[in-house]
Amino acid sequence: MEAQKGKWETIYIQHFREEARPLKYYLDQMEGYQALKKCLGLTPDDIINEVKKSNLRGRGGAGFPTGTKWGFIPKQSPKPKYVVCNADESEPGTFKDRDLMRYTPHLLIEGMVIAGHAIGANVGYIYIRGEYTREAKLLDEAINEAYAKGYLGNDVLGTGFKFDLTVHRGAGAYICGEETGLLNSLEGKRGEPRVKPPFPAQAGAFGGPTIVNNVETLCAVPFIMRKGGEWFAKFGKFEKSGGTRLFCVSGHVKKPGLYELPAGAITIRELIYDYCGGILDDKPLKAVIPGGSSAPVLTASEIDVALDIEPMMKAKTMLGSAGIMVVAEGFDVVKLIRRITKFYAHESCGQCTPCREGCRWMEEILGRIMDGKGKRQDTDMLLSIADNINGKTLCALGDAAAGPVISFVTKFKPDFEAKMPAGGTHA
């Protein structure tokens, strides 16, 4: 979390300190709740248009334009509308939302009240992953402060706008980070994704129109509303992608941690070597998983890609949640993909066939290969199974499990073959 020595302007990371947490710091040092004050005087359309102008794209992984998402919420609705913050942060390799909630909880609260005003919702939920016990407690404390000062409650800042906010803790399931799985869990049901359509904007929490936004996405909102959409958009180096991004770097780098950089400003190579101090023990680079463990892997020669949504897509991977995992030469990539696959097999909710059966099947084959009982045709088999899952499941978990397997097997085939018994037999 080292500050980036002035080269680029940052929004959040300079506040990631214990003393930033209380409301007083937020009011004094971060112009806290000024944006809310301003927004309560604006029409919902004004706010949504400003967010559209900012080119803010969802920070949870899918990168959907936030203003557009808000625009889908019907103006009139017989059922109550909801603002839900997805604080499940369950993608392996991702730890940005944790720090935003830990150090700047009021930023999130303010973002949610503004979102509520923008879509006409009077209730918000922060669905936080069960493991974040400390952050849940800190958020509760901050929410209490906000209620006491009238930033939340029946009469927000004396304007008559009502907004209630509740922290809802998950029970430790990856699938509850999928927005409809999250909504089911929030409603007290089994955490399983729903069939879409209807999308949450039409029928989300408790059947009401709902926006589900990531923590980082909502935290950008107060800045956008205070400083203007154009100000935020200008950070971005690519079209239609504004703001800075928090990159979570882990693995074999000398300085792992959280880095804040303008969207698309640098490449993966620059991040690893110029910011993170290069590879641990100066080993050669083997692989990079650039967007949380569900992102297809890149080899050492594929890392000259700008860190933004579109360039990553062109490189046939994804920026996802910006959880960047760096792997040095010498580390067993088969072991790595086996561990990743085990995770997805374990986290598959089990409702749809290809994911429930396929993930486990891939895990078993990878386990067998690790145990030295691989067969020459196993790599083709893995590709075939992954292909049968990819794009054919109810939610994105299937893709999240299949993409890594396809990329690891395709790009590191010799590593797999090296584990096969000599002369690898046919069954």
Next chain:
Amino acid sequence: MPKCTIDGKQIEFAAGTNLIEVAKSAGIEIPFYCYHPGLSIVAQCRMCAVEIEGMPKLQTACSTNATDGMVVKTNSERSVANQKSVMEFLLINHPLDCSICDKSGECDLQDFSYRYGSAHMRYEEERRTFVDDDMGPIIKKNMNRCIHCTRCIRFADEIADKREIVALQRGNHTEIVTVEGKPLATEYAGCYADICPTGSLTLKDFRFQKRVWFLKKTPSVCEGCSRGCNMDISWEKDTVYRCNPRTNMEVNKWWMCDEGRFNFHYVHNPLRIVEPETMSDGRTAKVDWDKAIHAATHATTGKKAVVLVGSDLTQEELQGIQKFATKKLGGAQVFHFGTPGVKTVADDKDIDHLLKRASKTANLNGVEKLGIQPFDKVPAGAQVAVVFRGGRAQLPNLGSTPVVGVGVFFTEEAKNFAAVLPGASFAEKNGTIINWKGMEQKLQAAIPAVGHSKQLAEILLHWTHGAAKEEVIPAAAGEITA
């Protein structure tokens, strides 16, 4: 009407119809497991995914409504590849125990694996297995056969209105269980076996009784209450093995209660009287038909009789009895009986949220339409009661009045009867019943009358014309051998 194209066929459809139903209307089958027209749509088996022009990914046909101009391919390379792939995934953990599985022969998984599956198995890893817990008296669970379609969970929640089945664990370990392991409490538990697309939930009652390919089905109507749920009677030779609901959207949709489903067992109850009986020396004795008719005639001749008819009889039977009472029993008064506390259709109400009615007999409405009054007590001066019953109507208390019973009776209840002339049950006769809504529905004979029991028309003819006249009435017997 809007039109779409499925596999090159132009099909008209009503707005809001999903692709599975639209295709079905044109005779095109899209395979599916989790979809059921009576349950919510979850799109999770993925078997019905089809290619739709202009959409990059395959779309599930259950959750996609047809739109005007939509072009759908259910047999394109990608659709077929997905069907094959889903079949493979479903079979990797499914035991190959069709030979001992009761679902075999009417199993969606089996049928589709012939049509869409592969003869070659690529899976070489260990199969996932479960230890099964008991689900109560109706349903036998075999979790290893489960394909996780969740129809049972949705049926419990949405139709039976009891959240009694849930999924435990997750992913590959997902197990279908009852809440806290309790036995199933719904009175519609048999439907779990109907909707289960594999042999995971089967009827304990039917298990190992008969391979389904030996069974013939006769479409008939349940006589268990005044709803008149449509059902198929499954039988072989002279035995009924099972009754299943038959879809009728105006009556019972796809469902049926357990009481009605298992009602047929009395047909083959060993205590059912299927040979004529008469009273001699204070004990009932099996006799031939001539002797029994003689005894019945003797018991009623010169006496003031009262006629009681069960509201479980058919319109045809009731009309025959009315005539018989007028001509042969000296104009005896006719009263009906059936369910204690339900004397008229006004007393006949829904007694649960789904199908069950208060009248435990099927033809209360029909009885009333024929002007027959409810039985209250034996009228003064009546010296003998002639009781006609189908099999379900509950006998009223007749005190010490001598009784001649015609129809279905059991040993214990008929032990003091002067004579029993055994008749046909619902499974053995044709006829019309009128349900509570006034709908006329047809009972159809599935098996010949058990033992020496006979159709009521035949018995009345015999009685009318006296003993030894059996041979002149072949028509009634002929009806049921078709």
